[in-house]
Amino acid sequence: MPISPNNKSILRKLALLMLVLMPFQLSAQEGSIEPQPAIQAPLADQSLMLDVIRHDDGFVAVGSRGHVLLSEDGLQWRQAGAVPVQATLTRVTQFGRRLWAVGHDATIISSTDAGETWFIQHFEPEAQEPLLDVLFLNPNEGFAIGAYGRFMTTSDGGINWESSRLTDRVTSEAIDWASLASAQGDIETMPDEFQDGEDVDPREDANLGCYEFGECHLNAIIQVDSDRLVIAAERGYGFRSTDEGETWEAFRFPYTGSMFGLLEQQDCLLAFGLRGHIQKSCDFGRNWDEIPVDSQQTLMGGKVAEDGTAVLVGAGATKLRLYPDGRIERDADQLGSDYAAVALADDGLVIVGEDGVTHE
Numbered sequence: 001m002p003i004s005p006n007n008k009s010i011l012r013k014l015a016l017l018m019l020v021l022m023p024f025q026l027s028a029q030e031g032s033i034e035p036q037p038a039i040q041a042p043l044a045d046q047s048l049m050l051d052v053i054r055h056d057d058g059f060v061a062v063g064s065r066g067h068v069l070l071s072e073d074g075l076q077w078r079q080a081g082a083v084p085v086q087a088t089l090t091r092v093t094q095f096g097r098r099l100w101a102v103g104h105d106a107t108i109i110s111s112t113d114a115g116e117t118w119f120i121q122h123f124e125p126e127a128q129e130p131l132l133d134v135l136f137l138n139p140n141e142g143f144a145i146g147a148y149g150r151f152m153t154t155s156d157g158g159i160n161w162e163s164s165r166l167t168d169r170v171t172s173e174a175i176d177w178a179s180l181a182s183a184q185g186d187i188e189t190m191p192d193e194f195q196d197g198e199d200v201d202p203r204e205d206a207n208l209g210c211y212e213f214g215e216c217h218l219n220a221i222i223q224v225d226s227d228r229l230v231i232a233a234e235r236g237y238g239f240r241s242t243d244e245g246e247t248w249e250a251f252r253f254p255y256t257g258s259m260f261g262l263l264e265q266q267d268c269l270l271a272f273g274l275r276g277h278i279q280k281s282c283d284f285g286r287n288w289d290e291i292p293v294d295s296q297q298t299l300m301g302g303k304v305a306e307d308g309t310a311v312l313v314g315a316g317a318t319k320l321r322l323y324p325d326g327r328i329e330r331d332a333d334q335l336g337s338d339y340a341a342v343a344l345a346d347d348g349l350v351i352v353g354e355d356g357v358t359h360e
Contacts, residue, residue, distance in 0.1 A: 035107075035123050038066030038083035045069055045077040049352035051091045051301070051341045055099065056114045059343055061352050062089035062101045070115050074343070074350040074359045082117040085109060088130070095136040100158060102131035102144050110158050121158040135221045135229075143245060145218035145231060149210075153245070166231070166239060167214030171247045174286070180252065181206035209235045211250070222262040224269070230285055232259035232271050240285050253279055254288050263302050265310045266324055272299040272312055278322070293320065297332055301341030313339035313351055319360075 041047065049063030061069040061077070066087055068080035089103035099111040099118075106124035108131065111117060122144075131146035144152040144161065151166040184207050210216035217234040224230060231239040231248075236256035239248045253259060257274035264270075268282040270291075276299055278291040299314035308324035317336025321329040339353040349360045 033125055035085045035087075035105075035120060038068070038079075038086050040079055041065070041067065044079045044356075046356035048088075048354050049340065049356055050089065051101075052343045052350055052352045052357070053092055053094060054343050054345075055094050056097065058114070059345075059350055060092055060094075060099060060115045061350075061357055062092045062103070063352065063356075064088045066103075068092075068101065068115060068118065069357060071350075071357075074345045074348075077357055080111075080115055080118065083109070084118060084120050085123065087123075087125075090130065091133045093134045093136060095139055095142075098136075098139060098157070100134050100136065100142065102134045102146070104130040106131055106146070106150070106163075108134070108144055108152075108158060108161065121154075122152070122161045132217065132219050133221050135223060137223060137244060141244070143221055143229075145221050147217045148215045149218060151218065165214045166218060166248060167211075167250075169246070169248050170239065170250050172249045174249055174251045176252075177203040177206045211235070211237055217258070219258060219260045219273070220262045222264065222269070224264060224284065228284060230262055230269060232262050232273070234258045238271070238285060251285055254290060255279060260298070260300050261302050261312075263304050263310055265304050265322070266308050270302070270310055270322070272302065274298050276314070276318075278312070291322070291328075293328060293330065295320075295330060295332060297334075300339065303342055303344050305344055311342055311344065311349065313342045313353075315339070319349070319351075 044067045047064050047067055049061050052061040058072045059074050066083045066085045068083050069077045071077045085107050087103050087105040087107045089101045092101040099115050102108050106127045106129055108122040109118040110121050129147045129150045131144045134144045136142035140157050142154045149165045152161045152163045154161050216237050218231050220232045222230050227242055227244055229241045229245050236253045238251050238253055241248045255277045259271040259273035261272050268280055270280055272278045276293050276295040276297050279288040280291055281288045297314050297316045297318040299312045302312040304310050310322040312320040315338045317333040319331045337353050337355040339351050341352050343350040351358050
């Protein structure tokens with residue numbers, strides 16, 4: 001069935017927000033079970049781009065159709081010479097001179113020459129579970145996370161990846177299920193004789209949503225120190241680990257919507273996402289405070305500058321600066337394009353989103 005122009009716009013927004021409820025429609029492989037190399041496109045730097053990082057005195061950006069863009073100054077961009085997939089790439093990371101990118105079709109690709117050429121480490125289009133973030137603790141140990149709770153690990157630099165569900169590694173829950181059920185109205189509507197009964201299990205009375213079957217989208221992962229990791233997920237869920245990702249504890253953010261990004265700002269964590277919500281924790285996610293922002297534009301990406309200022313970007317050309325002293329500056333244009341990620345340049349910001357790459 002043909003897709004109307006309006007639906008195409010919606011799908012682009014869904015790709016940008018990484019709400020991959022129908023990843024088969026967002027895949028650039030168009031049903032192919034074999035990877036197809038990215039096509040050299042003259043306007044690749046104006047296509048949908050979802051992530052950008054500084055690397056090797058330059059910049060690397062990734063996005064739709066397997067596009068990988070390289071730049072020395074953030075102003076002039078060229079397409080990487082050899083990318084073996086056309087799948088949408090959602091995230092790129094580095095450790096030393098090594099690069100990894102992940103995306104739709106459970107794609108993981110890697111580069112050892114500053115992003116010029118790439119090779120496939122994992123490709124699984126039949127799974128229909130896009131990967132949404134990737135992190136390496138060292139050149140060998142890494143994680144790739146994604147839709148429907150997919151959790152992948154490697155101990156050999158990505159030569160081999162083991163795939164599972166994150167909930168398979170959850171060994172504890174720092175969640176007040178009774179309060180959650182009450183907030184949802186479940187316990188309050190129960191007959192009085194059952195509310196305090198021994199047979200009442202608050203966890204069963206709460207609406208666990210995606211968590212019940214281990215299918216929450218895992219949107220972002222961050223390393224806090226040598227042992228501690230945090231994952232931001234869908235529907236207000238989060239996960240933290242104190243043993244390099246071997247086991248995890250589930251928790252809830254105060255805001256029940258999805259968090260799309262995590263940053264560390266002066267020994268505190270920032271989680272940001274849907275409807276412009278920003279939450280801050282200075283005790284490894286045990287307690288969170290909402291940072292009030294006069295905006296409901298969804299926030300998608302961010303970086304922290306050397307002076308401790310957090311720069312966040314999102315829908316409606318939103319640019320938000322959170323200074324270490326608590327000051328907030330916001331610039332946005334509701335009619336502007338949606339931003340997905342940002343990198344800090346010596347002379348400004350390199351921003352990627354639905355209209356490609358911009359330098360401000």
